[in-house]
Each structure stands twice: as structure tokens, then as C-alpha cells.
Amino acid sequence: MAGIADFLDSLVGGFELICYSIVMGGLFWGLFVLRPWNETTSHSTVLLQKTVQLIYKGGLYLFGAQLFKIVLKIWLMTAILGRWPFPEFAETTQFIGGLTHASLTFLLVSYFFLFLRKNPDSKVNWLIALLVAFPMVVSGAWLFHAAGRFDNQGVLMSLTVIHQLAAAVWVGGVLQLVNLWVLRKDKQVSEQLWPKMLSRFSVLGISAVIVILLSGLPIALQYIDNWNGLVGTGYGNLLFVKLILMVLALGFAVLNKRAVTDYQVSANDYALIKRVPYYIEAESLVLITLLFTAASLASQPPAIDIPSLTANWKEVLNTFHPQIPQTISPTHSALLAGEAGRVAIIDQVPSIAATEWSNYNHNIAGIFLTVMSFLAMLSYVRKLALIPSILSKYLVITNYWPLGFVCLGVFLFFRSDAETWPLGPIGFWESTFNNGEVLQHRIATFLVLFLGGFELSARLTQNTKSKLPYVFPILAAFGGLMLLTHSHVGFQAKSAFLIQVGHTTMGIFSLILACGRWLELKLDRPGKEFAGFISVAALFQIGIILMFYREPLY
Amino acid sequence: MRQWFQLVSLILILAQVELVSAHAVVTAYSLKSTPIHAHQADKVELTFNSKIELGLSQIYLVRKGDKFELLKVESGRKQGEVIVNVPALEPGDYAIKFKVFAADGHLTEDVIHFSVS
Numbered sequence: 001m002a003g004i005a006d007f008l009d010s011l012v013g014g015f016e017l018i019c020y021s022i023v024m025g026g027l028f029w030g031l032f033v034l035r036p037w038n039e040t041t042s043h044s045t046v047l048l049q050k051t052v053q054l055i056y057k058g059g060l061y062l063f064g065a066q067l068f069k070i071v072l073k074i075w076l077m078t079a080i081l082g083r084w085p086f087p088e089f090a091e092t093t094q095f096i097g098g099l100t101h102a103s104l105t106f107l108l109v110s111y112f113f114l115f116l117r118k119n120p121d122s123k124v125n126w127l128i129a130l131l132v133a134f135p136m137v138v139s140g141a142w143l144f145h146a147a148g149r150f151d152n153q154g155v156l157m158s159l160t161v162i163h164q165l166a167a168a169v170w171v172g173g174v175l176q177l178v179n180l181w182v183l184r185k186d187k188q189v190s191e192q193l194w195p196k197m198l199s200r201f202s203v204l205g206i207s208a209v210i211v212i213l214l215s216g217l218p219i220a221l222q223y224i225d226n227w228n229g230l231v232g233t234g235y236g237n238l239l240f241v242k243l244i245l246m247v248l249a250l251g252f253a254v255l256n257k258r259a260v261t262d263y264q265v266s267a268n269d270y271a272l273i274k275r276v277p278y279y280i281e282a283e284s285l286v287l288i289t290l291l292f293t294a295a296s297l298a299s300q301p302p303a304i305d306i307p308s309l310t311a312n313w314k315e316v317l318n319t320f321h322p323q324i325p326q327t328i329s330p331t332h333s334a335l336l337a338g339e340a341g342r343v344a345i346i347d348q349v350p351s352i353a354a355t356e357w358s359n360y361n362h363n364i365a366g367i368f369l370t371v372m373s374f375l376a377m378l379s380y381v382r383k384l385a386l387i388p389s390i391l392s393k394y395l396v397i398t399n400y401w402p403l404g405f406v407c408l409g410v411f412l413f414f415r416s417d418a419e420t421w422p423l424g425p426i427g428f429w430e431s432t433f434n435n436g437e438v439l440q441h442r443i444a445t446f447l448v449l450f451l452g453g454f455e456l457s458a459r460l461t462q463n464t465k466s467k468l469p470y471v472f473p474i475l476a477a478f479g480g481l482m483l484l485t486h487s488h489v490g491f492q493a494k495s496a497f498l499i500q501v502g503h504t505t506m507g508i509f510s511l512i513l514a515c516g517r518w519l520e521l522k523l524d525r526p527g528k529e530f531a532g533f534i535s536v537a538a539l540f541q542i543g544i545i546l547m548f549y550r551e552p553l554y
Numbered sequence: 555m556r557q558w559f560q561l562v563s564l565i566l567i568l569a570q571v572e573l574v575s576a577h578a579v580v581t582a583y584s585l586k587s588t589p590i591h592a593h594q595a596d597k598v599e600l601t602f603n604s605k606i607e608l609g610l611s612q613i614y615l616v617r618k619g620d621k622f623e624l625l626k627v628e629s630g631r632k633q634g635e636v637i638v639n640v641p642a643l644e645p646g647d648y649a650i651k652f653k654v655f656a657a658d659g660h661l662t663e664d665v666i667h668f669s670v671s
Contacts, residue, residue, distance in 0.1 A: 092657070094657070145656075147657060299660055301603065346648065
């Protein structure tokens with residue numbers, strides 16, 4: 001049960017950050033973008049109500065998540081210690097700080113519900129809401145990992161509060177833009193609001209990004225003291241991933257800003273209506289992934305604390321080194337024979353069979369994906385009529401590339417967890433619910449299997465209103481999340497990191513895959529085809545990484 | 555379709571796994587410089603990079619055959635220092651396995667191998 005409790009703890013961490021962003025980002029949105037006390041027309045009433053509703057509902061979920069997190073900690077400790085953790089747990093900063101934080105959140109939500117919801121036009125109400133939110137924001141500092149540090153504790157806690165708040169302003173604001181677009185699409189708000197709010201949010205968004213960078217840099221310098229720490233540790237790697245995701249999100253933000261500027265010059269709202277909303281949706285996807293990565297980063301030991309476990313850049317580059325894929329698997333009995341020695345503490349014997357079993361799984365999965373994505377890229381080339389028609393006729397088969405997912409799903413089902421059913425001695429239910437990693441593999445296998453069927457139907461359907469095509473990008477985005485937050489147990493810290501590097505790189509490509517496909521479905525030509533091609537090219541990259549994967553022995 | 559989307563989203567969110575939180579790590583331990591001698595009870599100092607909640611932490615001695623024995627622990631003089639009381643041991647290979655709850659709320663498990671001669 002410890003695996004499930006720890007698993008949920010991590011999940012709630014990411015969910016909590018999203019709710020926090022909705023609340024705090026929504027408050028700043030109300031104060032600096034919406035500014036309802038300045039509006040004299042009635043067209044923004046619906047927007048105002050929906051905005052406040054989003055904020056207090058987000059606050060309610062935040063309160064629930066904070067309480068649930070405390071319950072999970074109790075559950076986790078009971079499972080790991082094998083006893084009830086009280087009274088000791090009641091004296092910890094986590095328990096006292098967690099309860100205080102949750103109580104202050106409840107106070108804030110009550111204020112939203114009792115006052116701001118009833119009179120959202122009042123500037124005083126918004127300012128009081130910000131004042132009530134202040135202690136809740138500050139109390140969170142005792143729950144960050146900075147609270148457990150010995151050096152510069154106060155500075156690190158303060159900087160983390162500012163960093164988190166600025167991120168919430170950006171993410172929460174983008175989510176409010178999505179809310180506004182939905183209302184505009186349903187014709188519940190005036191058309192003029194869309195460019196007006198986009199323009200106002202640009203200023204707030206840019207300010208938030210500047211604060212994120214200014215507060216993040218000194219934190220990073222406190223936790224990472226050299227270049228090797230950035231490229232050669234799990235902490236540095238996830239920080240690097242955060243930076244890449246931030247650049248991706250900023251890329252979409254720049255496109256939006258340019259569209260707003262063009263509109264202000266030409267009064268042509270084509271890009272604002274046909275492109276910007278979808279860039280914002282893709283940006284939201286990237287930012288939510290960024291929040292989960294941030295939650296995952298908090299559980300990594302800072303690079304400065306593990307100099308002896310840091311890999312150098314050559315070792316990191318070597319994990320991507322091209323090599324002949326392993327296409328011969330060790331036997332199942334050889335694998336099981338080595339398991340006892342591999343998991344032993346005293347007299348541990350590394351299992352070559354286990355390493356080769358894993359290499360084979362990754363490499364074969366890579367071959368599946370590389371072939372599929374190559375066919376997918378050909379299908380786009382065919383669509384663009386870049387090849388002779390006689391050849392094009394034979395390339396109809398490339399449209400069926402998603403079937404490869406079905407084959408991959410079957411392969412994964414048999415090979416993912418050799419010690420469990422159907423190949424191993426541990427039963428299906430026992431392994432699924434007692435081991436978080438097996439549970440994750442089972443879910444991934446199930447999804448891959450069905451993804452093939454869904455995506456094939458989605459690409460072949462003639463129904464233009466079908467929602468089926470959206471399944472693929474959503475699954476790909478969450479697949480990316482899994483790869484970015486996936487831990488590798490049973491290895492020495494440095495080896496676990498070297499495995500992590502490949503997985504996080506694939507996580508970024510999964511997100512590009514998801515955003516590309518999403519934009520392909522939403523954008524007009526020629527951006528549509530371009531986004532689609534980028535999407536399957538990202539899948540090709542994932543295939544290549546998997547095909548060259550080599551697992552460390554220890 | 556909408557419910558299906560919600561179901562898929564739920565499954566996918568639940569697929570988020572982080573198996574071992576490992577923010578707290580041992581940055582130094584006395585076994586590196588002061589080995590344990592046979593037939594003589596001793597104390598081992600572990601220094602963590604974070605504050606540790608001792609009441610919610612467990613440190614075990616692991617003997618041959620992976621047999622576990624819970625050890626008594628106390629706080630050291632320095633920040634993050636934990637003193638582990640190790641009983642008199644026969645010569646051989648051993649390990650200290652710890653499950654510690656850090657002040658930042660993360661639980662960490664790790665193993666330190668050592669030999670007694």
C-alpha cells in the first residue's frame with residue numbers, strides 16, 4: 001500500500017499546484033486584467049461571474065487537496081513504519097504547517113463565497129481578497145523543501161513563495177483566457193472583450209515571467225553549484241526540463257502577443273480568432289506539464305548535496321549514443337533466476353539477464369515507434385502531393401500507421417513486468433495494486449492498446465464533428481507527464497539519473513507530439529499540416545531514443 | 555463522449571507515479587573514516603542534508619540473508635546529524651538501511667553497505 005500512497009501523494013502535489021494557480025492567478029487576473037470596477041457595460045457580467053466561480057471552485061479543490069495530502073502522509077507513514085504515526089506526526093512542521101495552510105485556504109474560499117461572489121464589481125472586495133490570500137500564500141513556505149534546509153533557509157523559503165506565486169499568475173491567467181475563449185465561442189460575452197483582455201494579459205504575463213526568472217535564478221544557484229550539477233543530476237535535469245517547457249510556453253506566448261499587436265495595427269482579427277485560442281490551449285498543456293514537473297523537482301535531492309553521485313556530460317551524452325538495437329531477449333527463466341540476487345541487499349549480484357530484458361523491451365518498442373512514425377511522416381508527404389501519383393497510390397497503407405500502437409500494446413502487456421502475470425509468479429491484482437510502478441505499466445499498456453484503435457478511427461472518420469481525434473493528443477500529453485515524473489527504483493542514484501535523462505527527453509517529445517496533433521486538429525492551413533508533421537516527427541525521435549536505450553547494470 | 559474524456563483524464567492523472575521521494579540524502583557518514591571493529595558495539599554518525607523527524611524514521615541493520623534489526627537512534631550535535639547505535643557484530647558484510655521522514659515532508663529510503671573486520 002505504500003506504493004499507492006506515495007503515488008497519490010505525488011499526484012496530489014501536481015493537482016494542488018494547478019488549483020493554487022487557478023486561485024492566485026485568478027485573483028491577479030481580476031485585479032490587473034479584468035478590473036471590473038472600471039467596466040460600465042453589462043457585457044462582462046457573465047465573464048465576471050464565471051471568473052469568480054472558477055476562483056472559488058479552484059480554492060475549494062485546493063483546500064480538499066491540502067487536507068487529502070495530510071491524510072496521505074499519515075497513510076504513507078503508517079504503511080512504511082508499520083504503526084500509527086501519532087503523536088510524533090502531530091509535532092512535525094508538515095502536520096502543523098499543513099493544517100494551518102489548509103485552514104487559511106478555507107478562510108480565503110469562504111471570503112470568495114460570501115463576499116466576492118456576491119459583489120464582484122467592488123475593487124475593495126478584490127483587494128481584501130488579496131489581503132486574505134496573503135497569509136495562505138506565505139504559510140505555504142513551511143511546506144517547501146527549503147524549510148528543511150540549514151543554509152539560507154529564510155531566503156530560500158521567501159524566494160520559493162515569490163517564484164510559485166509568479167508561476168501561478170502566469171498559469172492561472174492563461175487558464176482564465178481559455179475560460180474567456182469558451183464564453184466568447186458560446187457568444188456569452190462581447191467579441192471586443194477577447195482582444196482587450198489578451199492585450200491586458202500580455203503585460204501581466206510578461207511581468208510574471210520576469211519575476212519567475214528573477215526568483216528562480218538565485219534558487220537554482222543555491223541548489224546547483226556547477227555545470228555538472230545541471231547536466232549530471234536528477235535535480236539539474238528536471239530544472240533543465242522546466243526551462244525547455246518554459247521556452248515552449250513562451251514561444252506560444254510570443255505568437256499570441258504578435259497576433260494582438262498585428263490586430264492593433266490592422267484591425268484584422270483573423271489570427272486572434274483562428275489561431276490564438278488554440279495556441280493558448282497548447283500553452284495551457286505545456287504549463288500544466290510544467291507544474292507537474294515542478295512538483296516532481298521538489299522531491300529530488302539538490303545537486304549541491306550529491307557531488308559524488310553526479311554524472312559528467314560525456315556519460316549523459318553516451319545515453320543517447322546510437323548502437324545496434326538488441327533484438328534477442330534472454331529467456332524468462334534466466335531472468336527470474338537472477339532476480340533474487342538483484343534485489344538482495346547483502347551479497348547483491350547484478351542481473352545481466354534483467355538488464356538485457358529491459359534493453360530488449362525498450363529497443364523493440366523503439367523499432368515499433370520508429371517504423372510507425374516513419375510511415376506517418378510519409379502519409380503527410382503524400383497529403384502534400386510531394387511524391388508522384390503512381391507511388392502515392394501504394395502509400396495508402398501509410399494511413400494505417402496507428403495500428404502499430406495495438407501491436408505495441410500487446411508486446412508491452414507480455415514484457416513490461418516479467419515477474420508478474422502472465423509470465424511471472426506474482427498474480428495480476430496483487431502486482432497491480434501493491435506496486436506503483438507495475439500499476440503505471442498496466443495503465444500505460446491499456447492506453448497504448450486502445451490508443452491504436454481510437455487514433456485509426458479518428459484519422460479515417462468522415463465525421464468532422466467527431467471528438468475522437470482529441471483522444472490522441474490528450475493521451476500523448478499525459479504520457480509525457482508520466483515520463484517526466486517517472487522514478488527508477490532499484491538502481492544506484494547515478495544510474496537512476498542516467499535512465500531518467502532518456503525518459504525526460506522522451507517526455508518533452510511526447511508533449512511536442514501532443515501539442516502538434518492538437519494544433520493540427522484546430523488550426524487552419526498551412527499551419528495545420530506543419531503542426532501535424534512536427535507531431536509525428538516528435539514520435540520518430542521518441543522511437544530513436546528507445547531504439548538506442550541501454551540500461552545500466554547497477 | 556464528454557464523460558469518456560473525463561474518465562480518460564482521471565485514469566491518466568492517476569497514472570502519475572513517483573515511487574520514491576528522495577529529497578533528504580546522506581551527505582556524510584562516519585563509516586567512511588572510522589570502520590566498525592568486530593565484537594564491539596559502536597556508534598555510526600549519519601549526516602543528512604535536511605532536518606530529519608527522528609520519531610518518524612527507522613534505521614535498520616541488515617545482516618547476511620537480508621535479516622533486519624531495528625536500531626536505536628538519537629540526534630547528533632550538528633544539524634542533520636543522526637547517531638545510530640550499532641550492536642557488537644561478527645566479522646562480515648552488513649548494511650544500514652534507513653527510512654527517514656525529512657522536515658520537508660518527503661520520505662527517503664536508502665542503503666549504506668559496510669564491512670566489519
